[in-house]
Amino acid sequence: xxxxxxxxxxxxxxxxxxxxxxxxxxxxxxxxxxxxxxxxxxxxxxxxxxxxxxxxxxxxxxxxxxxxxxxxxxxxxxxxxxxxxxxxxxxxxxxxxxxxxxxxxxxxxxxxxxxxxxxxxxxxxxxxxxxxxxxxxxxxxxxxxxxxxxxxxxxxxxxxxxxxxxxxxxxxxxxxxxxxxxxxxxxxxxxxxxxxxxxxxxxxxxxxxxxxxxxxxxxxxxxxxxxxxxxxxxxxxxxxxxxxxxxxxxxxxxxxxxxxxxxxxxxxxxxxxxxxxxxxxxxxxxxxxxxxxxxxxxxxxxxxxxxxxxxxxxxxxxxxxxxxxxxxxxxxxxxxxxxxxxxxxxxxxxxxxxxxxxxxxxxxxxxxxxxxxxxxxxxxxxxxxxxxxxxxxxxxxxxxxxxxxxxxxxxxxxxxxxxxxxxxxxxxxxxxxxxxxxxxxxxxxxxxxxxxxxxxxxxxxxxxxxxxxxxxxxxxxxxxxxxxxxxxxxxxxxxxxxxxxxxxxxxx
Numbered sequence: 001x002x003x004x005x006x007x008x009x010x011x012x013x014x015x016x017x018x019x020x021x022x023x024x025x026x027x028x029x030x031x032x033x034x035x036x037x038x039x040x041x042x043x044x045x046x047x048x049x050x051x052x053x054x055x056x057x058x059x060x061x062x063x064x065x066x067x068x069x070x071x072x073x074x075x076x077x078x079x080x081x082x083x084x085x086x087x088x089x090x091x092x093x094x095x096x097x098x099x100x101x102x103x104x105x106x107x108x109x110x111x112x113x114x115x116x117x118x119x120x121x122x123x124x125x126x127x128x129x130x131x132x133x134x135x136x137x138x139x140x141x142x143x144x145x146x147x148x149x150x151x152x153x154x155x156x157x158x159x160x161x162x163x164x165x166x167x168x169x170x171x172x173x174x175x176x177x178x179x180x181x182x183x184x185x186x187x188x189x190x191x192x193x194x195x196x197x198x199x200x201x202x203x204x205x206x207x208x209x210x211x212x213x214x215x216x217x218x219x220x221x222x223x224x225x226x227x228x229x230x231x232x233x234x235x236x237x238x239x240x241x242x243x244x245x246x247x248x249x250x251x252x253x254x255x256x257x258x259x260x261x262x263x264x265x266x267x268x269x270x271x272x273x274x275x276x277x278x279x280x281x282x283x284x285x286x287x288x289x290x291x292x293x294x295x296x297x298x299x300x301x302x303x304x305x306x307x308x309x310x311x312x313x314x315x316x317x318x319x320x321x322x323x324x325x326x327x328x329x330x331x332x333x334x335x336x337x338x339x340x341x342x343x344x345x346x347x348x349x350x351x352x353x354x355x356x357x358x359x360x361x362x363x364x365x366x367x368x369x370x371x372x373x374x375x376x377x378x379x380x381x382x383x384x385x386x387x388x389x390x391x392x393x394x395x396x397x398x399x400x401x402x403x404x405x406x407x408x409x410x411x412x413x414x415x416x417x418x419x420x421x422x423x424x425x426x427x428x429x430x431x432x433x434x435x436x437x438x439x440x441x442x443x444x445x446x447x448x449x450x451x452x453x454x455x456x457x458x459x460x461x462x463x464x465x466x467x468x469x470x471x472x473x474x475x476x477x478x479x480x481x482x483x484x485x486x487x488x489x490x491x492x493x494x495x496x497x498x499x500x501x502x503x504x505x506x507x508x
Contacts, residue, residue, distance in 0.1 A: 045095040045160050048167070050077050050084075050102055064091045065478070069471050075460035078102045079149055083427075083463025083500035085471045089434070090483050090493035097156030098432050098497040099167035099265075105175050108145045109182045146182050148273040149506070150174070151499050155285055155432040157382075159262030162389035166248055166265055173247045174271065177240035185233050185274060192230040237273060238412045241280045245388070249408035253391045264389030267410065268299065268430055270499075272506050275418045277428065280410035282386040287430040288441050289415060289503070291422065293449050295441035298413050298428065302386035304369045304376040311378060311385060311405050312349035315368045323400035326379060327365040335364045368405075374437070378405055386410065417506055424457040425449065428501040431470070434494030438474045438485065447473060448500075467498040 047053055047061065052073055061070045067087050075081040079102065088096040150171045156163030178185075184193055245267065252261050266283020279287050281299035289296040304311065308330065315321065315328030322328065331346050343356045346363075357363075371377050378385060379395045379402050386407045393402045429444055448466050455462040476483040476491025483491040 046164070047086075047096070048100045048102075050100075052077065061086075062088060062095065064088060067475055067483075069468055069475070071464045071468050075464065079104050080502060080505050081460045081463060082151065082502070083461075083465070083467040084498065085464060085467035086497040087471050087475050087495070089495045092493055092495075093160075095160050096495050097160040097163055097263075097265075098434075098495040099154040099156065099160070099163040100497055100499070101150065101152040101154075101167045101171060102499070103150045103171055104147065105150055105171055106145055106147045107175050107178045107182060110179050143186065144182065146178070146185060146274065148174075148178075148271050150272075151270040151430060151501060153268045153285055153430055153432055153497050153499065154388075155266040155268075155283060155434075155495070155497075157263055157265065157384075158390075158393070161260055161262035162252060163263075163265035165252060165259065165261050166267060166388050169251070170244065170248045170267065170269065173244035173251075174241055174269075177244045177247070178237070178273075181233075181236050181240060184236065187233070189233060192228075192232060193236055195228065234276065234414060237271075237276075237278055238414070241269070241271065241278055241412055242409050245280070245282060245408050245410050249388050252389050256389070256391060261389065264387050264393065264406075266384055266387045266432070268432070269410070270428060270430060270501065272417075275416065277415040277417060277506070278412055279415070279428075279430075280412045282388065282408060282410040283384045284433045284436075285431065286433070286436050287428060288444065289426070289428050290445045290448050291420065291426045291503075293425075293445055295445045296415075297441065298415060300411050300413075302384060302407075302411065304371070304378050304383065304385055305373070307385040307407075308369050309349045309352075310407075311369060314405055316349050318404070321400075321404050322365075322368065323395070323398065325365060325395070325398065325400065326368045327362060328368045329363060330367055330369055331363070334366070334370075335359055337364060340364075378402060382406070417503060422503040424502060424504050425452045426503040427463065427466070428499075428503060429470070430499040430501070432495065432497045434492045434496035435470060435474050435498055437494065438490070438492045439470070443473075444470060463500045463502055467500045470498050470500075471496050 047058060047070070050072060051070055053061065053070070057070070060066070061068050067090060069085055069087045071083075071085045072078055078084060082102055084100065084102070086096070086098060086100070152167060152170060154163035154167045180197060255261065266285050267281070268283065268285035268287060269280045270287065271278040271280070277289075277298075279298040281287065282302065284301045284303055285299070286301060287298040289298050300306065312328045312330070315326070319328070329346050329348055331344060335344070339359050340361065342359050344359050345354045346357045347354050366380060369376065369378060370380060374383065377383055379400065381395055381402055382390070382393065385405065386409070388408055390406055391403050394400060395402065425448070427448060429448070447469055451466045451469055452462060455465060473485075474492045474496055476485045478484075483493055485491045
C-alpha cells in the first residue's frame with residue numbers, strides 16, 4: 001500500500017521546482033490501510049508543486065515588501081485550465097502559511113484493481129472510464145473505479161506545517177473513504193444506498209437471505225419499524241468527505257511530533273464527482289459560484305460568532321474544560337467586581353437573543369467567546385472554530401487546551417452542474433480569508449465579468465488572469481509604510497490564495 005501511494009503522489013509532493021505529474025493519483029488497492037505520511041512530505045516551507053517555481057522565483061515570492069503575485073506558468077499545469085494566484089502576507093508571519101492542491105484522483109474498489117493509472121487529465125468530451133462488467137452488481141454492470149477532480153486551499157496559522165501536511169494528504173483520505181462506495185455511486189441517483197455493505201463491498205444479495213417469504217414481525221414491531229430511512233448517494237459522498245477530514249485530523253494528531261507538524265489550518269475543498277460539486281469548508285475561507293454574473297455562496301464561515309452556541313454548549317456540558325478561568329456565558333463586555341449583584345445583559349447556549357441576569361462571582365471570569373467580528377476569539381486565543389490541527393494549542397500562560405472546542409468536520413454544500421447551463425464565464429471562486437476580508441461577493445463577480453469581457457473565450461489563461469486580478473485588488477499597493485486599496489482604506493496584509501475554476505467543462 002505504502003509503495004503504491006508513494007508512486008501515486010510522487011509528482012505532487014516532489015521537488016517544488018518540478019512540474020506535477022499528469023497521471024491521476026490513485027488509492028485503489030485491496031488493503032484497508034489509510035494514506036500514510038511517509039511519502040516525502042516537505043519538512044521546510046515550500047510553495048505548491050504545480051507552480052513549478054525556480055529557486056530564484058521561490059525567493060522572490062517570499063519577499064514581504066514586494067509581495068509578488070504568483071500564477072501557474074501555463075494553463076495546462078492545472079486540470080480544466082483552472083486559474084490560480086497567490087501572494088505572501090505583508091509581514092504578518094515569516095512564511096506564506098497558505099497552501100494549495102489541485103489534482104485528478106482515481107478511486108478503485110478495495111477488492112478491485114485500477115484498470116488504467118496512466119491516463120492524463122480528461123478534457124471536455126473525453127470518456128473518463130470505459131465500463132467493465134461486474135458480476136456482483138444487482139442493478140447493472142459497473143466500473144471498478146471512479147474519478148474525481150479536487151481543489152484544496154489550506155490557510156495555516158501558528159506555522160505552515162499543518163497546511164503543508166494536509167495539502168499533500170487530504171485528497172488521498174477522500175479517495176480512501178470513497179473506495180467502499182464505487183459500485184454504489186454508479187447506481188441510479190434515486191436508488192437508496194444499502195443499509196449495510198456485503199463483505200466484498202459490493203451491492204449484492206447475501207446468500208441464504210429470504211426474499212419473497214420473509215417472516216412477518218409482530219404487530220408492535222411492524223408499527224415501530226415499518227419504514228427505513230432512505231439515504232441517497234449524495235449523502236454518502238458528503239459523509240465520505242466529512243470522515244476524510246476527521247481521519248486527516250487524527251493523522252495530524254498522531255504524527256505531529258515525528259513529522260514536525262506545527263500549528264493548524266483552515267481547509268476549503270472542492271470535489272467534482274459524477275456531475276456534482278461538493279464544497280467542504282472548515283474555517284473562515286470561502287467559495288462562491290458566479291453564474292450569469294451573479295454570486296452564489298457555496299460555503300459558510302465557522303468563527304467564534306457563527307458557532308457561539310455550539311462552543312458555549314460544550315462549555316456548559318463540560319465545565320472542567322474551562323479550567324475555572326472562563327465562563328460559558330456571553331456578556332456585552334467584561335464584568336467588573338463592582339458590578340456584582342447588578343442586572344446585566346447576557347445570553348447562553350440556548351439563546352439567540354439577549355436577556356438580563358443578576359451578576360454573581362462566577363460571571364466575572366473571562367468569557368469563553370469574547371470580541372466581535374474578526375476580533376472575536378475562543379478563550380482569547382483563536383479566531384476560527386473549525387479546521388485541522390491545533391492539537392497542542394493552549395490558552396496563553398496556562399494548561400487549558402483549546403482543541404476540544406474546535407471541530408475538524410467541514411460544512412458541505414452541493415451544486416448539481418447538470419441542472420444548469422453554463423458558459424465559459426461561469427466559475428467557482430475559492431479564496432482564503434485574506435481575499436474575503438476586503439472584498440465582497442458582488443465585487444468579485446464584477447471583477448470576473450470585467451476580465452472576461454476583455455479576453456477571448458479561447459484564451460486559456462483567462463482564469464488565472466482573473467485570479468491574479470482578484471489578488472491584486474485585495475493586496476493593494478504599498479503606501480505610507482502600509483498596504484492600501486485605491487480608495488485609501490486598509491488592504492489585506494494576510495496571505496491570499498485564489499482558485500478560479502471554469503464550470504462549463506466540468507459538466508461534460
